[in-house]
Amino acid sequence: MPIDILMPALSPTMEEGNLAKWHVKEGDSVSSGDVIAEIETDKATMEVESIDEGVIGKIFVAEGTEGVKVNARIAVILEDGEDASSISADAPEAAAPAKKPTDEKAVEAKAEDNKPVAAAAVPKSSEKTSDSSSGRVFSSPLARRLAKENNLDISDIKGSGPRNRVVQRDVEAAMAGGTSAAPAKSAAAAGPVIASSMSDDAVLKLYAEDSYELIPHDGMRKTIAARLTEAKQTIPHFYLTIDCDLDELLALRSQLNEAAPKDADGKPAYKISVNDLVIKAHALALRAVPSANVSWSSGGMLQHKHADIGVAVTIPGGLITPIIRHADEKPLSTISNEMKDLAKRARERKLQPQEYQGGTSAVSNLGMFGVKDFAAIVNPPHGSILAVGAGTQRAVIKDGAVAAATIMSVTLSTDHRAVDGALGAELMQAFKGFIEKPMSMLV
Secondary structure, three states: OOEEEEOOOOOOOOOEEEEEEEOOOOOOEEOOOOEEEEEEOOOOEEEEEOOOOEEEEEEOOOOOEEEEEOOOEEEEEEOOOOOHHHOOOOOOOOOOEOOOOOOOOOOOOOOEOOEOOOOOOOOOOOOOOEEOOOOEEOEOHHHHHHHHHOOEOHHHOOOOOHHHOEOHHHHHHHHHHOOOEOOOOOHHHHOOOOOOOOOHHHHHOOOOHHHOOOOOOOHHHHHHHHHHHHHHHHOOEEEEEEEEEOHHHHHHHHHHHHOOOEOOOOOEOOOOOHHHHHHHHHHHHHHHOHHHOEEEEOOEEEEOOOOOEEEOEEEOOEEEOOEEOOOOOOOHHHHHHHHHHHHHHHHOOOOOHHHOOOOOEEEEEOHHHOOOOOOOOOOOOOOEEEEEEEEEEEEEEEOOEEEEEEEEEEEEEEEOOOOOHHHHHHHHHHHHHHHHOHHHHHO
């Protein structure tokens, strides 16, 4: 019996991905463990291995196809003695390859009891064209997404799919024909708004056609926009800013780097940065104030046993937050080398999901860009995030006299449901203590 190759879920939250590249073609023999394709998520590109052996009988999804649903059938493996005539011709519903729109010809794949279901599954009989009692309009997921992105009311679009279901070509026709945007809803009725309050057409009309270049959003930018909008709208943010004297920390950093052992080529075993010391100080502060090392959930507070610190890393088209696990327990040299490796692979989009998902808090450092201070947005499920500014020479009072010192402003953003003002202040005092007495981080 032919074996379906399904679009894998590369993370718990993944709903769709892009099929970036095939490493096999129809007629190729494959064995278990062979790399057969590369899948792009919003954060990384990952290789997919075959778990069966046989011959690639048919490839349903071409290279470059975007928006392939998880558990959709992307190819079929034939076992010994089977031929292509035994393969069903149905293909999964997915967005078209970039710049090549196609019709939708299949139904959405679903998972039941955590078991993959082939994309050719028969649609549920309850899915009618519309439900007059509820006012629901039946449409494909892709059609709904396109309508939402273009500020169109799906109920105003006439469907041409099976039983008048609204499909991709109907939305594209409405866009070309100038179907009016959906009427504005009240804030209470509309719920959280992810898109801009202005329609795309309204925005474009504000500018001359030759004054801009329209750069389409990629999957990463769309995901960042949606998640940050949701975080800002649903998490009650609370901010605390504190100044830290860096002079002792900078002196200790210099001593540690000078003492680093070197290999035969004179390369040091590590080179500790200020950011490495900030990560360590934040982790130790969370361990010292365990009530602040938490994540909010409706069922109860998750108080974490370790400090897993996410660190914001800029990559082309967006950012990602790889995580230093158990940062409170690791020496500075380990944190430094691990951070360099994670940042390098992040920029190459080669991180595994477990390397950037989860965590208990985060650090975002813009000090290297000369930013004095800023406030970051909490990244759920974290309960807090530390925004680190540049260390600058400032006049301070020491022993009753004016003196120069290197001062760094740090702002803690908290989820006020989980970390209130007094608790956040206690965490910041602990952090300041480790930064200004850095030798305490070595014991």
